[in-house]
Amino acid sequence: MSMRQTPLVEIRNLKKYYPITKGLLKRTVNHVKAVDGLDFTIYKGETLGLVGESGCGKSTTGRTILQLLQPTEGEVIYEGKNLVGMKPRELRKLRKNMQMVFQDPYASLDPRLTVGEIIAEPMEIHRLYAGKEKDKRVDELLEVVGLSSYHAKRHPHEFSGGQRQRIGIARALALEPQLIVADEPVSALDVSIQSQVINLLQDLQGQFGLTYLFIAHDLSVVKHISDRIGVMYLGRMVELADKHDLYDTPLHPYTQALLSAVPVPDPLAKRERIVLQGDVPSPANPPQGCTFHPRCQACMEICKTQRPKWTEVDGRYVACHLYE
Amino acid sequence: MSQIDLALQQDESTSEHAYASRSQWKMMVSRFKKNKRAMVGFWMVVFCVTVALLAPWVAPYDPIEQNMQIMLEGPSLSHPFGTDEFGRDILSRIIHGTQISLMTGIVGVLIAVILGVALGTISGYFGGLADTLIMRIMDIFMAFPSFLLALAIVSVLGPGMINVMIAIGIFSVPTFARLSRSSVISIKDKEYIEAVKAMGGSNLHIIIKHVIPNSIAPIIVLSSMRIATAIITAAGLSFLGMGAQPPTPEWGAMLSTGREYLRVAPHVSTMPGLAIMFLVLGFNMLGDGLRDALDPKMKL
Structure with missing residues (x-):
């Protein structure tokens, strides 16, 4: 565990607020706190899974x-x-080290370009390869993701969802990035195709030493692919731990509830299902103190007033007053 | 043996490619061909373009040569469309006029497309202050009745066909700007645009390579319809004496001079009128057909 602890990306107090404006003068009356203070590190070569309900x-x-x-x-x-706050020009250069795989394979490929053009585009932007070499690289990439070189001349609409996702992955790989942010890369696919794409992603990780930030809401998918998992609730991270620790002994009450929702493929297994009461509060107006307290089974007085600190407990992180 | 194999393989892949990339285009062409009205419009336009290109050879007479002995003669075998007040052959004048009308229509709309798409794309893609500024200016233009606006622009620039083209271009800019703005807005948040941003593409690259190609379909349709409007407007301006100057054989100007002889020689203004109708109708039907063929769901 400790040998691969070279940080690749460190995220400190990351916030993303969207202003809610009102009236003719567009006065800002409030903010939607989509992301409200995240602190975590992505280590080289690992897969960090990020789970949570939709809208978190x-x-x-x-x-x-x-x-x-x-x-x-x-x-x-x-x-x-x-x-x-980096200058756009400088940032564009750095972008080749981090790529993204998108959720919707139907919307993430330009319908007017051929697959070859789509995969070659990042190389053209960064002027990495040209002419014959570029074509060769496109063929290589297509084969790496399990397609064939003759697919390069076709348009995206001729492919199935799973194949398109492979094209998206080939495009992301074109620049030989270190980090790939995969935003629910399989949630739009059939279950049978999901595992193929997941396995492809894992193979590629071994082959190219990639680091993944894997965003998903499917807990079993995340468990399968991740090394560590972060659980988000209402714009904040509530727990971050090694996947075995997290699944065996979830600390945060929200994680416990979330994991109890995973279906168990054994009809006789005894399950203790924690059913959360109420809905996720609006991120424009999150509850005081711990944002989870209105739905929490272990809610204490302090939870209603004080926001729990992001604390380290035995090599894992949790934001809950139970463990402070 | 291996060479044959290779050749076979190559053949297979190229034919597959040809099939694949043509399928979308083929579908569009077949949709267009099935549409009878569109095909009629298409051939009307093709006919006019051919006539315009071959004008010096197909016109039986010189369009500006006067012959006072045969003034205002009705249609006959030697002059199928009759002659005008100076004894000029109306058929020849209409044939040469096709060049002018097509030219004004196409150049005028081209100016509008270039300016309109540029402004519309900037305002749709960047939004914010640029958007507000550009679109409010477009609103000001749109507040004027379009023909009056064209007339005002020509009055400022002075009469002449070049100025008519500019006027037509300017008064069509807001329509194109609005249309391209709305279609840019509908695609700028697509994930494939975001993907290009993520790979480090500049805004210019994104606009030229992705935004414009993906938002151009409705612009093409609108262009073919606006050419019709442009031709009518140009004829109208010439009718009012602001466009082509005599003795240029411009349809609108011909219509205008023929007006004085409407009682004695109605063909002098009827014939150019029919020509205008023919060309405009052709472009409108072509435009409708293009719209249905390019995207049956498109609302325009």
């Missing part, structure tokens, strides 16, 4: 780390350089 800010986190969305506050330190 997982995707926003991925996009803010890549600076596709401008963070409101905080730092994203990539190999010693802070990406936040």
Whole structure:
């Protein structure tokens, strides 16, 4: 565990607020706190899974780390350089080290380009390869992701969802990145195809030494692929731990509830299902103190007033008053 | 043996490729061909373009040569469309006029497309202050009745066909700007645009390579319809004496001079009128057909 602890990306106090404006003058009356203060590190070569309900800010986190969305506050330190507030020109150069695989394979490929053009585009932007060499590299990449070189001349609409996702992965690999942010890369695919794509991602990780930030809401998928898992709730991270620790002994009450929802493929198994009461509060108006307290089974007086600190407990992190 | 194999393989892959990349285009062409009205419009336009290109050879007479002995003669075998007040052959004048009308229509709309798409794309893609500024200026233009606006622009620039083209271009800019803005907005947040941003593409690269190609379909349709409007407007301006100057054989100007002889020689203004109708109808039907063929769901 400790030998691979070279940080690749350090995220410090990352926040992304969206202003809510009102009236003719567009006065800002409030903020939607999509991401509200994240602190974590992505280590080289690992897969960090990010789970949470829809709307908890997982995707926003991925996009803010890549600076596709401008963070409101905080730092994203990539190999010693802070990406936040970096000059656009400088940032564009660094972008080749971090790529993204998108959720919707139907929307993430330009329908007017051929697959070859799509995969070659990042190389053209960074002027990495040209002419014959570029074509060769496109063929290589297609084969790496399990497609064939003759696919290069086709258009995206001729492929199935799983194949398109492979094209998206080939495009992400074209620049030989270190970090790939995978934003729910399999949730739009059939279950049978999901495992193929997951296995492909794992193979590629071994082959190219990639680091993944894997965003998903499917707990079993995340468990399968991740080394460590971060659990998000309402724009904040509530727990971050090694996947075995997390699944065996979840600390945070929210993680416990979340994990109890995973179906167990054994009809006789005794399950203790923790059913959360109520809905996720609005991120524009999160509850005082611990944002989870209105739905928490272990809620104490202090939870209603004080926001729990992000603390380290036995090599894992949790934000809960139970463990302070 | 291996060479044959290779050749076979190559053949297979190229034919597959040809099939694949053509399928979308083929579908569009077949949709267009099935549409009878569109095909009629298409051939009307093709006919006019051919006539315009071959004008010096197909026109039986010189369009500006006067012959006072045969003034205002009705249609006959030697002059199928009759002659005008100076004894000029109306058929020849209409044939030469096709060049002018097509030219004004196409150049005028081209100016509008270039300016309109540029402004619309900037305002749709960047939004914010640029958007507000550009679109409010477009609103000001749109507040004027379009023909009056064209007339005002020509009055400022002075009469002449070049100025008519500029006027037509300018008064069509807001329509194109609005349309391209809305279609840019609908695609700028697509994930494939975000993917290009993530790989480090500059805004210019994104706009030229992805935003414009993906938002151009409705622009093409609108262009073919606006050419019709442009031709009518140009004829209208010439009718009012602001466009082509005599003795240029411009349809609108011909219509205008023929007006004086409407009682004695109605063909003098009827014939150019029919020509305008023919060309405009052709472009409108072509445009409708293009819209249906390019995207049956498109609302325009």
